[in-house]
Amino acid sequence: MTAARRRQPGEGSISQYQTKAGPRFLAKYSYAADDGTRKQALKRGFPTRKAAADYLRERVTSVQRGEHVAPNRVTVEEHFAAWLDGLRQQPSTVASYRKNVRLHVVPHIGALRLEQLTGTRLTKLYRHLETAGRADGQGGLSPRTVRYVHT
Incomplete structure (x- = not known):
């Protein structure tokens, strides 16, 4: 069995946590805020590690391309x-x-x-x-x- 590959800096991370419904996964990545500082975004609730990885890959790619929109609560x-x-x-x-x-x-x-x-x-x-x-x-x-x- 091979060891899990560690993510490099800037690739984000995936973590598992327990809920009453069973294990869930969260994805965390960083991005540059408008003021130039680094911020972290977190998305919870993925039922599988693959779903979290797909989301993380999409977000990291959008950050690298400069297309990322910072999460906010504005309706x-x-x-x-x-x-x-x-x-x-x-x-x-x-x-x-x-x-x-x-x-x-x-x-x-x-x-x-x-x-x-x-x-x-x-x-x-x-x-x-x-x-x-x-x-x-x-x-x-x-x-x-x-x-x-x-x-």
């Missing part, structure tokens, strides 16, 4: 609030954007963290708005309104 609703406050558009345009976000975005995906937002979730939101998106519950929105929500 879609918080992001939109900050974004709308910083817009330099006509007041009527900002009011329209606020209305679309308040009526059609926040009720469906506002509680999601930004890192959980995917193209598939947005497509699902658009399809829902087309079929049952009206605030009064009387059917769907027009394709033009869905396009405005997308904008």
Whole structure:
């Protein structure tokens, strides 16, 4: 039997821990923060070592390519609030954007963290708005309104 290969510095680590449901694995890696310091990110709950290794490989590669997005807890609703406050558009345009976000975005995906937002979730939101998106519950929105929500 061969000994397990040790990971080199910068490759991250995988650890096993016990839960009531049985053993689980966690993956830990480091990345450069915006201020230049090194930070560590940790993801728990992988059912197998292979699942943790796949996740770790993906994250370390994104760090090396410079594509890594630091984990944070900002929700879609918080992001939109900050974004709308910083817009330099006509007041009527900002009011329209606020209305679309308040009526059609926040009720469906506002509680999601930004890192959980995917193209598939947005497509699902658009399809829902087309079929049952009206605030009064009387059917769907027009394709033009869905396009405005997308904008």
